[in-house]
Amino acid sequence: MSAPLLSVEDLRVSFPTPTGRVEVVKGLSFDLGRERLGIVGESGSGKSMTGRAILRLVRAPGRVAAKRMEFEGTEIQSLPERRMRDLRGARISMIMQDPKFSLNPVMTVGRQIAEALQAHERLGRRATRERVLEMLEAVRINDPERVASMYPHEISGGMGQRVMIAMMLIPRPSLLIADEPTSALDVSVQAQVLDLIDELVRDHGMGLILISHDLNLVSRYCDRIMVMNAGRVVESCAASELHRAQHPYTQGLLAAVPRMHETRPTLPVLDRSQWSGT
Amino acid sequence: MSAISLQDLDISYGTAKVVEGVSFDVAEGESFALVGESGSGKSTVLKAIAGLAPDWTGGISVLGQPRGHRPDRGFARRCQMVFQDPYGSLHPRKTVDTVLSEPLQVHGLGNRDARVEEMLGAVGLDRRFRFRYPHQLSGGQRQRVAIARALMLEPKVMLLDEPTSALDVSVQAEILNLLKRLRAEQGLTYLMVTHNLPVVGFMCDRMAVMNRGRVVEIAPAAALHDGSFSDPYSRALYAASGGTAHD
Incomplete structure (x- = not known):
């Protein structure tokens, strides 16, 4: 694993406001191999913008700048938009938060997945269909033939998210960015979906960036964790070391989660004056 | 007198019966949770109590007064609901002031300025x-x-439909603390729907576990400490959430 899959140096994302440009990501650097990286933070910490910036999905007037942003050795920033489109989906995929809003409501599930495949590969109709059914089976959908002919409103949230995963993985990308993939799902289904992502990522030797606000969840499914606050990484550690986190922000986030054996009369709330930045 | 009393409640949407034979009582001042997966009918029970799912049979009474099937002004003063998604439940073109004054206006209550400020x-x-x-x-x-x-009309009973599931963990802690404090200060009764068992442990005294439209078990919140659930489904749910609890 000599060359990292993705290498980012000094990534900055900014948006204009009436009082001047505001940076929402302030100089982020990291290298990602074929491993699972978790990015954790509250809303507004810049974690989702980081994911979008990698895919060059930050729209004007937002502005992205980085000293270096290389994917498989290619600088992404200078790629023309056409080359970028070949990369998106085919090499780097992103799973969005809510299947309800990310699936096309007037297209059957099977056609949507096929479309994702046809955008990047030239395949005959029969081969496409086979790949679609195979993929649906891989995301553990019991009756792929039936589900492929259904519309998004006819399937449940958990199944919708599995369809999304199928769609994102069918062109066999080497990096998967999952932005809160399970926050719209039930606890019981959450674990299933994450186990599935985990298994597929391992089997295909992909890199994974899991973006979430849930520290415990990220620590279970990732090798490494970056904790972000106000556009900066405040702490970076191995997932197994999370409970030994040093930064008050990380400790605060950990303490704010209610526990199954809850006895505390009130939950500790983040004291935002404790650290600089905000 | 119990704050909320449900007797043999069946609720349907069109021809589909989504809740069947639900009965439980919530004592005054108690905090009671309804837990279960999506589609188990837990939110539908709240909706029926609030009058948003009018196709029900059985009995619903709040603070001793039975509820009818039609909108009920007096009922709104006793019982209010907080919805899951704060992004969807507030009118995008009304200011906070308008949103908070409206219930007072509807019910012809005066002194609005001071009440809004106080709330x-x-x-x-x-x-x-x-x-x-x-x-x-x-x-x-x-x-x-x-x-x-929801509190503008000074209700005694609050129906909370996943009040924190759309929020960050750090903000969730603030809102849960707020709800707990308000309950203590104003002597409120909570009926709360959630799928997050640790939140139940923090907020509630008892819980009803729902599965496929039926209540399979009513257990004290203390059951979360030792997992002493009797129904197999509750145990499975506990096990699925147990992994996420961090102790």
Whole structure:
């Protein structure tokens, strides 16, 4: 694993406001191999913008700048938009938060997945269909033939998210960015979906960036964790070391989660004056 | 007298019966949770109590007074609901002030200015938020506004439909603390729907576990400490959430 899959140096994302440009990501650097990286933070910490910036999905007037942003050795920033489109989906995929809003409501599930495949590969109709059914089976959908002919409103949230995963993985990308993939799902289904992502990522030797606000969840499914606050990484550690986190922000986030054996009369709330930045 | 009493409640949407034979009593001042997966009918029970799912049979009474199938003004003064998604439950083109004054206007209550101000204070929002629109507020602030709106008529019973599931963990802690404090200060009764068992452990005294439209078990919150559930489904749910609990 000599060359990292993705290498980012000094990534900055900014948006204009009436009082001047505001940076929402302030100089982020990291290298990602074929491993699972978790990015954790509250809303507004810049974690989702980081994911979008990698895919060059930050729209004007937002502005992205980085000293270096290389994917498989290619600088992404200078790629023309056409080359970028070949990369998106085919090499780097992103799973969005809510299947309800990310699936096309007037297209059957099977056609949507096929479309994702046809955008990047030239395949005959029969081969496409086979790949679609195979993929649906891989995301553990019991009756792929039936589900492929259904519309998004006819399937449940958990199944919708599995369809999304199928769609994102069918062109066999080497990096998967999952932005809160399970926050719209039930606890019981959450674990299933994450186990599935985990298994597929391992089997295909992909890199994974899991973006979430849930520290415990990220620590279970990732090798490494970056904790972000106000556009900066405040702490970076191995997932197994999370409970030994040093930064008050990380400790605060950990303490704010209610526990199954809850006895505390009130939950500790983040004291935002404790650290600089905000 | 119990705050909420449900007898043999069946609820349907069209021809589909989604809740069947639900009966339980919530004592005054108690905090009671309904837990289960999506589709188990837990939110539908709240909706039926609030009058938003009018196709039901059986008995619903709140604070000793039975509820009919039609909108009920007096009922609104006793019982209010807070919805899951603070991004969807506030009118995007109405200021916080308008949203909070409206219930007072509808019920012909006076002294609106002072009441709005007082309620903003009670839910921990600064005065400067009063004339803002929902898009100018964060998720946590919006949920505070939604809670304030529900409390404007000084109800005794609050129906909470996943009040924190759309929020960050850090903001969730603030809102849960707020709900707990308000309950103590105003002597409220909570009926709360959630799929997050640790939240039940923090907020509630008892819980009803629902599966496929039926209540399979009613257990004390203490069951979360030792997992002493009797029904196999509750145990499975506990096990699925147990992994996420961090102790």
